[in-house]
Amino acid sequence: MGSFFKQIYRYTHPRSYRHNENLWPYMKIGRARSGEITKLEYRGQYVPIADLSSLKGKFSGPVMLTATGPSVKEIDFTQPPLPIPAFGVNGAWSLSQFFEFSFYVIVDMGFFDKKPEIVANIIAARNLTLFTTAHGIARIVDRFGLKNIQCTLALIEDAACRIYQPALKPHELKGFYVVKESSAEFAPDRADIGFSTDIRQGIFDAGTVIYWALQISLYLGFTELFIAGLDMNNFDKPRFYESQSDMQPTNLKGIFTNLVLPAFQHASLLLKDKKIRVVNLSVNSAIPDYIFEKVSYNDAFFKKN
Template sequence: MRTLFKQIYRYTHARSFRHNENLWPYVKINRATSGEIVELRYKQQQIPIVQLSDMKGNFSGDILLTATGPSVKNLCLEKFPSMPAMGVNGAYFLRDRVDFKFYIIVDMGFIDQKPEILSNIIDDPQLILFTTVYGVVKIVEKFGLKRVKCQLAVIEDAAFKIYQPKITNDKLWSMYSNNNNVFFAADRKDIAFTYDIRSGIFDAGTVVYWALQILTFLGFKQLYIIGLDMNNFHQPRFYETTENKLPTNLEVKVSHLVMPSFHHASQIMKAKKIAVKNLSVTSAISNEIFDKVDSNELFK
């Protein structure tokens, strides 16, 4: 039946809507006037979701953003001051050492290949998990809605919104340049950063870029980032071994997309008076982008 629905969808929708073909007709949504999804149903099940508008600017102070580079192994997290944390992908292995309040997963391959990690994440009632509609669907399919104890917050790629046409890189500027909360890089019309994630989040090849936009929207003013190495891609992430390491294509995106995007993000966040400290002293990201600080010196 799913194959039949997919064929019907392809015959009745333009190619620019193709990214929705696995959702129709199972997913029903309603949007607020501000653009975000406020109601979500999947196969006639009402999915409880956190309202993004309720979280806008509702937080402040410090937060720890935990990426997954190998350098995390070298940190003495016990010396860090108490603060909430946002994790990405496999960072949940640190749950006994940091205070996860937020989580973000937008890589559907991670959900498919690491269900044991995802299982622990959705079991945590203290978490708000930011994920896409595709992520919600995969979670419900794998575990069942009753199993989900965390709160779900639905986010979208600004170029691939649900039941709206795909926006190609050459059209991003024309679609979003008039949005007062969206800021494009001075020399790139395909790199943008938003203060308001309700109208979509801009991708830059790494989930950390999504996280920066979410944390800005939430209102945090001091970000400490661990595991943001952006080098040694042949090495396992801090929670992996050589035998179970997932592949990555991030290395091919670093020079032309990731670094320019982070440079842009740093300027936009500074304008918002948000300070960022990169606690990976061996990170390939320069001090011109995010100030690199030795956590042993910072948290004496």
């Protein structure tokens, strides 16, 4: 039946709407004037989602962003810093033995499919807000059932392919959002590299989930962002939560120079302008310190002045 509806959708919609084909006609949405999805129904069930407007600027101070580079293994988290909200991505959940995650973001659909045991633990956390896309919510409901979702779901969208709206090609992004007078800010020489200061209007992708987490953290109101595991090198090594035998592939090496690095440089300038400090706890990261300052975990939290 799913393939039947997919064929109908393809025949009745332009190719630019193809990213919606797995959701139609199972998902129904309602939007607020500010752009975000506020009502969600999937397979005839109402799915509760967070009110993104109520989260805008709600928090302040520092937050710990936990990426998944191998360098995380070099940090002694048994010495936790002072209480600080933790924001995880993908497989960083194993660090929950050291941090109580308040926020999480997963936008890689392959992660939902390949790491269901991790996803099951994340959605069972009552005090956690999981930011994910409509496709991610559909995967969660299909695999685990609505009754097993204990966390708060916050629905976010890729600015290039919002639900039931035509997809935008990379070179079309700046022209579209500038005309809309949106909260998006673009790199001066790149129409395809944007950064959203209002996630209700969509979030810009740069090939890595941490780029999404930066935009979300800014929207939430945090002013000091500590990032563990932002290595962006050693792509042939397992992520800190993987072993060599279960290592999942990554395309980051191929897009690092032309997309990831200039995107982080753009984010750095924007965040500095907004007086937001970003600290990369991976001292051997391929992200230069002129983009994000590099400080070891011990020096960042335990060095005495």
